[in-house]
Amino acid sequence: MTKKLICLVVAVGMLASVFTACGSNSDTSTSTSSATGTAAVSSGDTTSGSENLTPYSLSALLPGDTPLQLDEVLAETNKKLEEALNVTLGITFASWTDYPNKAQVMIAAGDQTDLIFDAPWMHLSQMISKGAYLDLEPLLEKSGPDLIKAFPKQMIDANRQNGKIMGIPLGDVLSSQHGIWIRGDLREKYGMAPIETIDQYEQYLTKVKENEKSMIPLTWLGNYCIGSNGFYDAGYDVTLFGGNNSEVDIFATGDKVEDIVPIYENPHVLDWIKMVRKWYTSGLIEKDQMTQKDEMGAFKSGKVASIKGDYIVGTISNQLDAIIPGAKVEFVNFEGKDTKHVTNFAQWNFICLNANAKDPDRAIKFLNWMYQDQANYDILRYGIKDVNWVDTGDKTYDLPKGIDASKNYNFPGYDLMWNPNFERTLATSSEDDKFYYKKLRDPNQLIASKLMGFTPNLDPIKNEIAKVSAIWPATMLPILNGSLDISELPKIQKKLEDAGYLKIVEEAKKQVDEFLASKN
Numbered sequence: 001m002t003k004k005l006i007c008l009v010v011a012v013g014m015l016a017s018v019f020t021a022c023g024s025n026s027d028t029s030t031s032t033s034s035a036t037g038t039a040a041v042s043s044g045d046t047t048s049g050s051e052n053l054t055p056y057s058l059s060a061l062l063p064g065d066t067p068l069q070l071d072e073v074l075a076e077t078n079k080k081l082e083e084a085l086n087v088t089l090g091i092t093f094a095s096w097t098d099y100p101n102k103a104q105v106m107i108a109a110g111d112q113t114d115l116i117f118d119a120p121w122m123h124l125s126q127m128i129s130k131g132a133y134l135d136l137e138p139l140l141e142k143s144g145p146d147l148i149k150a151f152p153k154q155m156i157d158a159n160r161q162n163g164k165i166m167g168i169p170l171g172d173v174l175s176s177q178h179g180i181w182i183r184g185d186l187r188e189k190y191g192m193a194p195i196e197t198i199d200q201y202e203q204y205l206t207k208v209k210e211n212e213k214s215m216i217p218l219t220w221l222g223n224y225c226i227g228s229n230g231f232y233d234a235g236y237d238v239t240l241f242g243g244n245n246s247e248v249d250i251f252a253t254g255d256k257v258e259d260i261v262p263i264y265e266n267p268h269v270l271d272w273i274k275m276v277r278k279w280y281t282s283g284l285i286e287k288d289q290m291t292q293k294d295e296m297g298a299f300k301s302g303k304v305a306s307i308k309g310d311y312i313v314g315t316i317s318n319q320l321d322a323i324i325p326g327a328k329v330e331f332v333n334f335e336g337k338d339t340k341h342v343t344n345f346a347q348w349n350f351i352c353l354n355a356n357a358k359d360p361d362r363a364i365k366f367l368n369w370m371y372q373d374q375a376n377y378d379i380l381r382y383g384i385k386d387v388n389w390v391d392t393g394d395k396t397y398d399l400p401k402g403i404d405a406s407k408n409y410n411f412p413g414y415d416l417m418w419n420p421n422f423e424r425t426l427a428t429s430s431e432d433d434k435f436y437y438k439k440l441r442d443p444n445q446l447i448a449s450k451l452m453g454f455t456p457n458l459d460p461i462k463n464e465i466a467k468v469s470a471i472w473p474a475t476m477l478p479i480l481n482g483s484l485d486i487s488e489l490p491k492i493q494k495k496l497e498d499a500g501y502l503k504i505v506e507e508a509k510k511q512v513d514e515f516l517a518s519k520n
Helices: 069-087 099-108 122-127 135-144 145-150 153-157 184-189 198-211 266-283 295-300 313-322 360-370 376-381 432-442 460-472 478-480 486-498 501-520
Strands: 030-034 055-064 087-094 117-118 179-183 237-239 248-252 306-308 329-332 341-343 350-353 390-393 397-398 446-447
Touching: 030 306, 055 099, 055 179, 055 360, 069 153, 069 360, 069 376, 087 099, 087 360, 099 117, 099 122, 122 350, 135 145, 145 360, 179 198, 184 198, 184 329, 184 501, 198 478, 237 501, 248 266, 248 486, 248 501, 266 350, 266 478, 295 306, 295 313, 329 432, 350 360, 360 376, 460 478, 460 486, 460 501, 478 486
Parallel strands: 055 087, 055 117, 341 446
Antiparallel strands: 030 087, 117 350, 179 306, 179 329, 237 248, 390 397
């Protein structure tokens, strides 16, 4: 997802949706599931069967809960893996609470688990700097031709670390599409046409305020600014330099990078500040928005008429309808549905190869196998065909009749295999969902940002970032969220500059200039 002016967790960074990312849970247990079998030596490399491969037990450490029926699915998967690679796969899941520390401790202790999940929002850079992961490029050139073919070139190139492939980028789309979720049934109730502009959206919020006395028109989590969810960044790729609480927003298109200035001088951000203050004083935003901790819960319960969003809304729509009969979720994209989206192709989840792994080549052969054939991808991602899922054609799938989704196999694809060319779309998804999935998986519908591949190095300004981050939540964030008037901006500016904010701005300019010069 494009780096935005958002303090994400789903939020994994998260995206706060069925992917995105990727959620966490409070379970502190660690669970392990592995299927084993008697491995017979097969003759063959990954495609032709021309070499003998000794038996190998491949292992992966991933975050989250162990999926239901994983043992059964792994048993079927390992039948195929034994025949193709003489490999049996075992997967250990650790709770989101435990995972970051567990992964670090295991690798530091010399644990030989082959595949490790990591992410920029976790400790990817730190682990790479410690030599915890292998550079995959030479291994992929030797044993990963199908994997390389499976991933769009932009996706691989944009997610290199210091020029190297230090992990396979995992994404069900090439880029996220930020926007806003609204109650479509309320829009229809007010006789409004589908919302396409910010002015129309403001009219929707006003209608809610006037007609739904017990409902909050708009809210979002109190620890970030919602402005970059398609409001001031529509048509741009925005790179967040410095971190969520010390940010310099760098606006780029496919052709240029705008002048880099402090956030309190950025014309896009200033326009947002004026507008969000008007919304706040008009009662269109939750009065105590800065303390909001569960926007999704408020939306699902019917207490709120709009929250931030991403392109995928089907699951939320189903959940909302179960609570409020007739309720309908709509996704609003201020950029325009048919407009090509500018993106840096950055992904937020990676599968990495442990430097301690006993047989790195075999691990790459496994990843390559997963992308050799749709059926290989499907069995781990969706489970056993006609038992856990049914093929409904045109890269879609559904659950077999009578299957309770809450009791079915549901592997978190973002942990191990997400790929825009292999991922299926749920057949019952809304037309909007299907549209955005198709669009955001198609490189021809996307524009590569001028800053594609740019990775900020924050080490030279880590002290300034620490100082600015300490005061940001009480100074700049209330301005960005509308609860503090813009007349207070000069005082806030001085506090930020006293903390060293301008050094962050200068470092951003320096690094961007160097990056652009290196591309010429």
